[in-house]
Amino acid sequence: MTVSIDFTNMMAGALPAGTGITEAQWNGARAPFAAAHAAVEAQRKALGFLTLPTNEPLLASTLAIAERARGQFDDVLLLGIGGSALGPIALRTALRPLAWNTLSLEARNRYPRLHVLDNVDPSTIATMLARLNLGRTLVLVVSKSGGTVETMAQYLIVREALATTVGESQAKEHLVFVTDPEVGALRRIARAEGITTVDIPQNVGGRFSVLSPVGLLPAALIGIDVRALLAGAADMTQRAASTSPSDNPAGAFAVLQWLADTQHGRHVHALMPYADPLRDLALWFVQLWAESLGKQRADGTHTGPTPLPALGATDQHSQVQLFMEGPADKTVTFVAVNGRTREGAIPSRHADIPELAYLGGHTLGELLDIEQRATAGALAARGRLNATIAIDTVDAWHVGSLMQLFALATAYAGALYGIDAFNQPGVELGKNFAYAMLGKPGSGAARAEWDALPKPDPRWRL
Numbered sequence: 235m236t237v238s239i240d241f242t243n244m245m246a247g248a249l250p251a252g253t254g255i256t257e258a259q260w261n262g263a264r265a266p267f268a269a270a271h272a273a274v275e276a277q278r279k280a281l282g283f284l285t286l287p288t289n290e291p292l293l294a295s296t297l298a299i300a301e302r303a304r305g306q307f308d309d310v311l312l313l314g315i316g317g318s319a320l321g322p323i324a325l326r327t328a329l330r331p332l333a334w335n336t337l338s339l340e341a342r343n344r345y346p347r348l349h350v351l352d353n354v355d356p357s358t359i360a361t362m363l364a365r366l367n368l369g370r371t372l373v374l375v376v377s378k379s380g381g382t383v384e385t386m387a388q389y390l391i392v393r394e395a396l397a398t399t400v401g402e403s404q405a406k407e408h409l410v411f412v413t414d415p416e417v418g419a420l421r422r423i424a425r426a427e428g429i430t431t432v433d434i435p436q437n438v439g440g441r442f443s444v445l446s447p448v449g450l451l452p453a454a455l456i457g458i459d460v461r462a463l464l465a466g467a468a469d470m471t472q473r474a475a476s477t478s479p480s481d482n483p484a485g486a487f488a489v490l491q492w493l494a495d496t497q498h499g500r501h502v503h504a505l506m507p508y509a510d511p512l513r514d515l516a517l518w519f520v521q522l523w524a525e526s527l528g529k530q531r532a533d534g535t536h537t538g539p540t541p542l543p544a545l546g547a548t549d550q551h552s553q554v555q556l557f558m559e560g561p562a563d564k565t566v567t568f569v570a571v572n573g574r575t576r577e578g579a580i581p582s583r584h585a586d587i588p589e590l591a592y593l594g595g596h597t598l599g600e601l602l603d604i605e606q607r608a609t610a611g612a613l614a615a616r617g618r619l620n621a622t623i624a625i626d627t628v629d630a631w632h633v634g635s636l637m638q639l640f641a642l643a644t645a646y647a648g649a650l651y652g653i654d655a656f657n658q659p660g661v662e663l664g665k666n667f668a669y670a671m672l673g674k675p676g677s678g679a680a681r682a683e684w685d686a687l688p689k690p691d692p693r694w695r696l
């Protein structure tokens with residue numbers, strides 16, 4: 235079991251003259267990386283995600299809730315947004331069979347379906363509530379702050395629907411809150427009403443919380459091997475003990491993207507798994523990279539590479555044209571799966587049609603693998619920087635390892651860029667304007683700022 239990273243195609247030697255990271259730049263990044271590593275280690279107490287893979291008491295309390303729920307529910311409905319939703323979605327897509335929610339109870343090994351409501355589009359919520367039998371549904375309300383407007387609005391609607399269907403007193407048996415141990419509206423409600431609650435440690439932030447109960451509880455409820463997930467993450471955490479980017483895969487990823495961005499103008503960072511189950515992991519990575527690294531520094535300068543999700547081979551017929559011939563402002567990181575070259579035998583048919591005959595005897599796994607290598611080579615030949623992270627197979631261990639790699643890399647990248655990767659001040663102003671318009675108490679200042687903004691100009695409307 236291993237996760238490896240091959241970054242030959244990021245380096246000058248493999249690319250046309252004048253492109254790529256030079257050995258001098260790579261070696262020159264050793265000292266900044268060691269400092270970034272030390273900065274992350276120095277914050278160890280504040281960065282709870284580092285110890286999630288070995289937090290046994292938290293795992294035990296999560297598994298106890300999953301165990302109690304076993305067999306009682308046909309559906310799990312998760313209410314959450316951002317870091318409280320993207321991780322659970324990525325885990326379901328990666329580690330449950332395709333279209334899990336459409337499978338029969340037997341095919342699901344008697345585990346429930348998992349639905350994630352991560353928006354407040356009324357049509358989605360109405361459709362979901364019309365489809366679910368709430369009498370057989372467990373509702374997870376997931377919010378670190380315990381007060382996020384979208385999640386609270388969902389909660390109020392779903393709680394009302396539960397009360398109508400199963401009765402006010404029974405409704406509580408259908409609710410589990412996943413939230414901060416001390417603060418927030420959810421915690422207050424849980425205390426007042428005795429609703430089952432599992433903690434998100436105070437030092438674990440939203441987008442770094444997939445290996446906390448935020449991801450582990452829904453994963454355990456639908457039968458994902460969460461111990462293997464944590465073991466993979468623990469292995470990557472151990473490999474990240476090294477202060478050398480040559481021995482630390484997360485460090486290597488962070489250094490490469492940082493060098494490519496700051497010294498080679500590669501400001502867009504695509505993540506392109508060649509595996510359908512990892513499609514949503516790319517979306518999870520987008521949030522992690524974007525919300526953590528897109529920042530204004532104290533001196534007023536701005537930083538932040540733009541992450542881009544892609545999927546191989548599908549995007550070979552879409553975004554790869556842009557990656558090859560568009561602006562040379564991107565890196566592409568492939569995720570390749572090594573161990574499936576025998577899967578999906580392609581039958582030999584139409585021997586007389588050369589366009590098809592050559593495929594017979596190959597496999598789909600081999601085709602995907604070859605296409606990934608071909609795309610990587612083609613990009614390199616055109617001076618387009620790319621790296622390949624390889625895993626043996628898409629299972630809980632490797633997914634846990636990959637997720638921890640990206641979380642660690644994000645922390646290192648924050649230190650390399652000289653910003654705080656763990657806050658998100660940029661989302662506050664929009665939130666406060668929305669609160670002001672909704673009449674939330676205490677939003678007078680935001681209301682005044684909103685009212686002072688220029689009004690829509692009739693010259694620019696049609």
Ligand code: PA5
Nearest residue numbers: 316317318377378379382440441
């Ligand atoms: O990464 C983050 O901190 C955010 O994206 C949050 O996850 C998101 O805003 C939801 O917050 P909460 O879990 O407090 O409801």
